[in-house]
Amino acid sequence: MPIATLTPADLRLTLDPASLGFADTSELIEEPLPWIGQARAEAAARFGLGMDQPNYNLFVLGEVGSGRSSLLKQAMHEVAASRRVPPDLCYLHNFDAPERPLALRLPAGEGRLLRQSLAQAVKTLQIDIPQRLDGQDYKAESDRIETAWKQNVARHYAELVAFAEARSFSLHREEGRMMFTLVGKKGQALTEDEVLALPKARRSEVEQAEQELRAEITRYIEKTQPLERAMNEALAALRRQVVKPLVERELQAIRGGLKKQIKDAAKLNAWLDALEQDVFDNLELFSGGEDDEDRLEALQMVLARYRVNLVVDNGGLTGAPVIVEDNPLFRALFGSIEYQSENDVLMTDFSRIRAGSLLQAHGGFLMLHLRDVLADPLVWEQLRRFLRSGRLQIEEPGVSFSPIAAVSLVPEAVDVEVKLVLVGSRDQYYELQEAAPEFARHFRAKVDFADSFVASADTRRASAIFVAHACREFGLPHFSAAAVARLLEESHREAGDQARESAIFARTEAMVMESAAICRARGPGLVTVDDVEAALAAHAGRHDYPEQRLREEIAEGDLMIALHGERLGQLNGLTQIDLGDYRFGLPVRLSSHAYAGEDGLLNIEREVELSGPIHDKGVFILQNYLAALFAHLAPLSLNASIVFEQQYHGVEGDSASCAELYALLSALSGLPLKQGIAVTGALNQHGEILPVGGINEKIEGWFRVCEAAGLDGSQGVLIPARNRRHLMLSPRLVDAVATGRFHIHAADHVTEGIELLTGVAAGEPNAAGHYPHGSVLGHAQDALLAFRRACQMQEHPKGPRRHFRAGEHPHRR
Numbered sequence: 001m002p003i004a005t006l007t008p009a010d011l012r013l014t015l016d017p018a019s020l021g022f023a024d025t026s027e028l029i030e031e032p033l034p035w036i037g038q039a040r041a042e043a044a045a046r047f048g049l050g051m052d053q054p055n056y057n058l059f060v061l062g063e064v065g066s067g068r069s070s071l072l073k074q075a076m077h078e079v080a081a082s083r084r085v086p087p088d089l090c091y092l093h094n095f096d097a098p099e100r101p102l103a104l105r106l107p108a109g110e111g112r113l114l115r116q117s118l119a120q121a122v123k124t125l126q127i128d129i130p131q132r133l134d135g136q137d138y139k140a141e142s143d144r145i146e147t148a149w150k151q152n153v154a155r156h157y158a159e160l161v162a163f164a165e166a167r168s169f170s171l172h173r174e175e176g177r178m179m180f181t182l183v184g185k186k187g188q189a190l191t192e193d194e195v196l197a198l199p200k201a202r203r204s205e206v207e208q209a210e211q212e213l214r215a216e217i218t219r220y221i222e223k224t225q226p227l228e229r230a231m232n233e234a235l236a237a238l239r240r241q242v243v244k245p246l247v248e249r250e251l252q253a254i255r256g257g258l259k260k261q262i263k264d265a266a267k268l269n270a271w272l273d274a275l276e277q278d279v280f281d282n283l284e285l286f287s288g289g290e291d292d293e294d295r296l297e298a299l300q301m302v303l304a305r306y307r308v309n310l311v312v313d314n315g316g317l318t319g320a321p322v323i324v325e326d327n328p329l330f331r332a333l334f335g336s337i338e339y340q341s342e343n344d345v346l347m348t349d350f351s352r353i354r355a356g357s358l359l360q361a362h363g364g365f366l367m368l369h370l371r372d373v374l375a376d377p378l379v380w381e382q383l384r385r386f387l388r389s390g391r392l393q394i395e396e397p398g399v400s401f402s403p404i405a406a407v408s409l410v411p412e413a414v415d416v417e418v419k420l421v422l423v424g425s426r427d428q429y430y431e432l433q434e435a436a437p438e439f440a441r442h443f444r445a446k447v448d449f450a451d452s453f454v455a456s457a458d459t460r461r462a463s464a465i466f467v468a469h470a471c472r473e474f475g476l477p478h479f480s481a482a483a484v485a486r487l488l489e490e491s492h493r494e495a496g497d498q499a500r501e502s503a504i505f506a507r508t509e510a511m512v513m514e515s516a517a518i519c520r521a522r523g524p525g526l527v528t529v530d531d532v533e534a535a536l537a538a539h540a541g542r543h544d545y546p547e548q549r550l551r552e553e554i555a556e557g558d559l560m561i562a563l564h565g566e567r568l569g570q571l572n573g574l575t576q577i578d579l580g581d582y583r584f585g586l587p588v589r590l591s592s593h594a595y596a597g598e599d600g601l602l603n604i605e606r607e608v609e610l611s612g613p614i615h616d617k618g619v620f621i622l623q624n625y626l627a628a629l630f631a632h633l634a635p636l637s638l639n640a641s642i643v644f645e646q647q648y649h650g651v652e653g654d655s656a657s658c659a660e661l662y663a664l665l666s667a668l669s670g671l672p673l674k675q676g677i678a679v680t681g682a683l684n685q686h687g688e689i690l691p692v693g694g695i696n697e698k699i700e701g702w703f704r705v706c707e708a709a710g711l712d713g714s715q716g717v718l719i720p721a722r723n724r725r726h727l728m729l730s731p732r733l734v735d736a737v738a739t740g741r742f743h744i745h746a747a748d749h750v751t752e753g754i755e756l757l758t759g760v761a762a763g764e765p766n767a768a769g770h771y772p773h774g775s776v777l778g779h780a781q782d783a784l785l786a787f788r789r790a791c792q793m794q795e796h797p798k799g800p801r802r803h804f805r806a807g808e809h810p811h812r813r
Contacts, residue, residue, distance in 0.1 A: 057422065069369075091104070145231055323365070333356045571673050584697050671776055681719060
């Protein structure tokens with residue numbers, strides 16, 4: 001079919017503002033913001049968030065700026081609002097094993113109540129217990145017990161003294177020890193020398209008496225120690241009897257204050273019983289003087305055990321929690337244990353346990369970004385263990401590597417029911433699938449956000465609602481319908497498709513803010529289409545320096561690009577340069593040479609390792625297509641080369657394969673190519689031209705180069721016909737086409753393009769596969785025949801040797 005020259009109407013989609021159904025975006029402010037063009041992702045998100053079974057965590061994949069995070073947050077809050085409030089989580093002192101604090105789940109709000117009630121009960125006991133122990137009844141009974149004990153001890157002591165005196169010993173106490181001394185007949189104590197001066201028989205009697213006294217002292221101690229223990233036990237029982245009503249009253253008030261049925265009721269009651277026993281065991285610390293610092297310090301240490309460490313307080317929630325963890329460090333995500341240095345030892349207790357995001361999100365939703373999680377291998381490994389077990393053990397991993405000793409603490413592990421929402425890119429998702437196969441089992445809900453979507457009246461209205469909400473959120477002036485239409489056209493441009501809009505709404509949001517800023521600088525009123533155009537131009541002006549500099553090099557002749565006339569074996573191809581924040585197109589000269597030989601086609605970029613695999617693939621396809629065109633001449637006697645001139649940073653992609661073929665055919669046929677027409681398009685093995693990416697940037701890049709040099713009506717581009725629906729060209733370029741100063745041609749097959757570039761028919765093969773003389777392929781066929789004869793002459797020379805180039809024949813001079 002003949003080549004098509006596109007009309008201005010083919011070059012871009014232009015929206016009629018009246019078709020949008022509103023005058024300005026203030027009319028849309030009350031309409032809810034939908035999931036624009038993301039029906040599949042929305043259904044997947046609703047499914048995953050609604051599944052209560054384990055392992056139905058969500059993996060959200062898509063491009064940055066597609067709304068994947070904000071829309072999932074919105075959905076998470078909607079689902080969480082209909083769910084019950086999860087319980088609080090407390091950590092309590094373990095009276096049996098202090099290094100293993102107990103975890104306690106309480107209904108939402110009950111943790112705060114327990115903490116307050118227990119704190120008040122401790123204050124009350126600190127006041128009431130000393131008062132009871134200072135009361136007359138307690139003092140009278142304790143005095144009676146102590147008096148009875150003293151009397152019993154005194155009786156036994158009198159018996160011991162009489163026993164000693166009967167054996168001529170005086171007995172007395174000195175610093176808690178029993179001391180005895182031998183006395184003479186006159187009652188005076190004998191010195192050591194006097195004792196040694198006694199007769200031998202008397203000394204023997206004294207030694208025997210001393211042994212008997214020592215034995216009696218031992219019996220005395222054995223008799224009085226149980227009495228002391230009995231007294232202490234009686235006093236303790238008395239204190240417990242006096243205080244017990246107080247303690248039971250306060251603890252019963254705590255038990256009664258927790259009115260809701262709780263899962264851990266038995267654990268709480270057992271802990272309160274242990275607390276009660278601990279109070280009884282330390283009653284002596286509650287009474288004493290205010291100046292007894294050691295007692296007060298010991299009392300405070302005991303009372304510290306009666307506190308409640310409320311690590312998760314859900315009392316203020318009305319639904320399930322929704323947490324977005326933007327800084328998933330180990331401590332922030334899994335919780336931590338704080339330590340304090342005391343005498344070169346790291347000390348801690350249950351009150352220093354802190355909950356992380358996972359514990360806080362129990363019963364609800366937690367959003368993480370995969371890139372953040374993977375940044376710390378320790379975090380990723382711990383998360384994998386949590387996903388496998390569903391239990392969380394709070395720990396402080398760095399303590400084991402501390403240069404000083406540390407008191408260890410192993411809090412009780414708890415079951416955590418949380419719906420994880422992991423946000424990442426498609427590449428990350430599939431890389432993770434391969435690296436961690438068990439990952440897919442835990443993230444069964446895949447939420448895939450589209451990069452673009454088919455445009456319709458509904459999606460355009462939804463996009464306008466998005467603009468309205470952005471204006472309200474950022475306090476911006478509203479947009480006119482014409483301004484919104486221009487934003488929608490730019491969305492089609494971003495998608496590179498007249499039928500599809502871009503789903504990367506972050507770009508639209510940025511353009512809304514930039515257009516509104518220009519509007520405000522102009523004065524009050526709605527944002528107009530001129531403001532949007534100015535914002536687009538300003539954005540390009542902030543990013544297009546590299547493009548501008550390369551165009552200047554072309555204009556100055558440093559980069560050699562021919563814009564007029566015809567050249568043999570030379571053509572301008574089109575390439576796209578993507579800088580991340582800006583994309584632009586630029587022409588690049590391709591040149592080719594062909595001569596007789598047996599080496600075939602040489603891709604110079606490949607030989608010097610400046611080409612990527614996709615470009616190499618395109619050249620191989622070109623080579624095979626060329627061989628197929630001249631199969632009747634096989635094997636070809638050809639040496640040919642193709643090169644991208646003045647390209648020093650590598651070439652990738654197959655969009656230049658058509659241009660490479662045209663340059664090679666020109667070199668073979670001896671027919672020059674029009675330099676004013678730049679070419680882009682990929683080639684398949686049947687000669688069909690395949691669509692390429694970045695078509696708008698490539699066309700506009702060539703247009704700007706030609707415009708700077710002066711448009712003379714002969715310039716244009718040759719593009720694949722299959723790229724027609726991808727055209728969203730600038731209004732300035734469309735105007736140039738409308739006035740005939742620039743042309744855009746579209747071809748389905750490479751033969752159509754070669755006719756445009758040479759002005760000569762491509763040529764159709766006859767039954768024998770030969771091409772007509774005078775056609776492009778006929779000229780190339782003649783050259784290949786000449787190459788064959790030349791090669792044969794080289795192999796069997798009968799006269800002087802001569803080299804033949806393309807377009808030159810042995811019988812011609």
